[in-house]
Amino acid sequence: MRTLIGAIASMVLAMSAIDAAAQAAPTGDSVYTSDLMTRWGREVTPDNAWRSYPRPQLKRDRWLNLNGLWDYAIAKDTAAQPMRMDGQILVPYPVESKLSRVARKVTPDDRIWYRRSFTVPQDWAGEHVMLNFGAVDFAATIWVNGAVVGSHKGGFDTFGFDITDYLKPGRNELVVQVADPTSAGTQPRGKQILDPSGIWYTAVSGIWQTVWLEPVPKLHIDDVRATPDIDRGVVDIAVALSGWASDTDAVKLTASAGGKVIASTIIRANRRATLAVPNARLWSPDDPYLYDLKAELVTVADPYAGQDERDRKAYDARFTQGEDRTYAAARIAGVPRDTVDTYFAMRKISIGPGRVAGQPAVLLNNKPLFQNGTLDQGWWPDGLYTAPSEEAMKSDLVFLKKAGFNMLRKHIKVEPARYYYDADHLGILIWQDMPSGGGEDQFVTGTSKSQAVLSSDAMAENQNELAAMIGDLRAFPSIVMWVVNNEGWGQYDSATLARYVKGMDPSRLVNADSGWLDVAPGASDVFDIHTYEDVPNTPTRQSTRAIVIGEYGGIGMPVTGHIWRPGKKNWGYQVATGEEDYLARFRRKMAGVIRAAREDGLSASVYTQTTDVEDEINGLLTYDRARAKASPEALAAIAAPLRTLSSER
Known part of the structure; x- marks a missing residue:
């Protein structure tokens, strides 16, 4: 009992510190954080923040986790490194998040400064020391003991530096400076925006994945x-x-x-x-x-x-x-x-003959398997880009499996490596999107006839991050498709990029354009439409490509007590009046998908979406993951006919 009381007391203190930090932020730059909190977020402390080894596909036995409390400051880009910091931040949660204990806005003219000390374990003597970052959004420069050890651009990929020559005996100082233009820039950023509303979500800046040290030989x-x-x-x-x-x-x-x-x-x-x-x-x-x-x-x-x-x-x-x-x-x-x-894993993803003559299908291990998935944004009310814990992150996958889904589309975001590790072990197929970039004026519409025009620098940044994403994730067997573009958001030279991706990784399928402007039929393995009608439309038949629905559904249902911004109008494609109406609408949409699969050779469908996100209430789960709009068993029963399609040939 004493242990339980102590744990509860620690939790209360941790939450009080989070609330106090958010309230202490200067009035002019505080971020709206809502009262919503996940049950995992309530358990986060500096001592338990993301303790899993962060690179499960290249695992070494010895490492030192640098997550926890760091000193931080936010200053203008014209200012020198601040001598006095603003307070403490809990890494690896983004600056804007509640779990970071900061919850402050970061403008394009701001720079985030992080600082902490570390001591290299004595038994690492004589070895080289790597400083690794899971992800930092967006541009980072790193100092060790006052010397620059390197810099990196890209908000979603891993990077690291050999810092051996910069170390000294005993205590060492690590400083990280981060700049992030978010939606004021053209860099890949997904659904982040400086003024969030509707389908656009709170900006994310700074360190948002695990930071760690690791001993290696010079050649490793x-x-x-x-x-x-x-x-x-x-x-x-x-x-x-x-x-x-x-x-x-x-x-x-x-x-x-x-x-x-x-x-x-x-x-x-x-x-x-x-x-x-x-x-x-x-x-x-x-x-x-x-x-x-x-x-x-x-x-x-x-x-x-x-x-x-x-x-x-x-x-x-x-x-x-x-x-x-x-x-x-x-x-x-x-x-x-x-x-x-x-x-x-021994598995194969390919295009081949399906159950409908003349319409190619997506095959898994040389057999048609209908891919029934959800659009998965991967956002959290307390951690934004960063799930409170691996257990929290994994819970979404467990729910989807129970609800009868065998696939998800990771929507214009890249997750920590542990996410794909969990998907590999649970058996979830993943379509991995490339995060969208470009300026707002470079978003191609559904009626557009040509693609966006970007500068050479913007294209180079996009292609570098695309290559980095594939390099980071190609080891995970759960990923079966790379999605290059979403609904024309910053879409340029689509056919060239699709061939580029296929050249890098010919073992997976490539979806050049998910929704809207289909300009790469010879380079894309699938023809992908988005359809939010009451009964989903069916893609037109293709002689050389599989047909898929990359987005459909969007049944909104607000759940009292689980709303991000109470009193503000929420956003959904359609709104159900209650669980009975919700299930009726879901059944009607799923019936359309089943018919298209059986009669037209549809290979996959992606329901919008796994969870509510901020003002968007289209989720199967509430944003805090506390309530399901319908039981997973009921959802699985409705989708059950899709499991039998491959055996009906």
């Missing part, structure tokens, strides 16, 4: 990319190091199933290998089976030692089958210098 494993091929019964694995490798640098790869080794080999560093996966157990929403993979950076005895013209033979062997055989038989000397754990 930087990337492991596993691409399954179920038709050949193999997995192709590429391993990239942090720099150039010598002929004695090699990587040992070991694939396991249920703790039992199924394949192993040695490759020269910065190379790829193919491992056989006999009798592969295929990943699917009904059976999300994952294989473990270990990559170890090792030193091998020089495989060319003693040979005539040794250097010439080593050079000529590069990227040949002879080199593969030589390293597979190489002798390892000593212990591994770096080890990372990852995983992969």
Whole structure:
């Protein structure tokens, strides 16, 4: 009982601190935060804020989490680094959020300053230290002990720096400066806006994912990319190091199933290998089976030692089958210098014959599987971009599975890596959107006949972030489609970008244009319409592409006590009068989807949306996740016919 009382007291103190911090913000720059709070948000403290290892697809055993209370200040861009800070902020929650304990606006002319100290663990002595950021929105510059160690642009991708040369014994100082133009700029930003209303939400700025330190050797494993091929019964694995490798640098790869080794080999560093996966157990929403993979950076005895013209033979062997055989038989000397754990799934996503003759369909593992999904914004009333905890974030996925959905469209936002890890393990297919950018005047409309015109710098920024997103997320098997554009928001040169994405990752489908201006039929794997009519429209048939509904639904229903801004008019495509009316409308829309799937070969549909978000009340769940508009069992029963479609061929 004493422990329980202590926990409750700590929670009350934590919430009081959050409220006090929000109230202490200067009147002119405070952000509206509502009284809504999730049950997970009420449990957040500086000691438990996002403690999971943040990079589950490239996991090392040793690391130091830097989440918690940092000093912060917001100053104008013309001001020098402030000597006196404004207070404390709880990282990794955005500055504008309630959970950050700040809840202040950030204008394009502002700069956010973060500061904290850290001490490198003694047992890391002699190793290189990486400083890693899960994501910072938007432009960050980082100092360690007064020296600039690097900078980064991009609000959604991971980045890091080797800070070894900047460290000193004992206490070290870390300073981060962030600039974020939000909707005043053209950078990818999704649904953030400086003046939120309707379908546009509160701006997010600064550090919004985990910050951590990690010891590594100077030359270490930087990337492991596993691409399954179920038709050949193999997995192709590429391993990239942090720099150039010598002929004695090699990587040992070991694939396991249920703790039992199924394949192993040695490759020269910065190379790829193919491992056989006999009798592969295929990943699917009904059976999300994952294989473990270990990559170890090792030193091998020089495989060319003693040979005539040794250097010439080593050079000529590069990227040949002879080199593969030589390293597979190489002798390892000593212990591994770096080890990372990852995983992969044996699954295939493709376009092929469906149940309706002449209409191609989306296939999973060479069989049609109707993808029944929701539009998922990924916003939270207390953390905005950042879920209060991984448990909170995972709860949305668990609800969707119970409600009969096997897919979601991650809508113009990129989540922390743990989100995709959870989807991999739960069996949720994901369509991953590229966050939209461009100016408001560059939003292509439903009647437009041409695409936006952006500057070379704006296009370069968009393409850099697009490549970074794919690079960060391509290891997660749950992702089956990249969505390049949404409803023409900053849409430019769509066909070129779709081919660019397909070139980077040919193992997944590409949706060039979700809704509105379809200008890339030869480069897009699907034809995607948005339809918010009472009964959804059906996409016109296509001879070479699958047809999908990228958005439909939008049944709004306000729930008293769970409204973001009480007293203000909420926004929805249609508004239900109660749960009975809500279910009737949902049944009517789902009946249209089922008919289109059965009669016209529709491959997928995306219902708007998982949760309410701020003024938008189109969710299956309230914004605080406290109430479902209808039980998940009732929703699953209505959608049940979609599960049987693939067996009706």
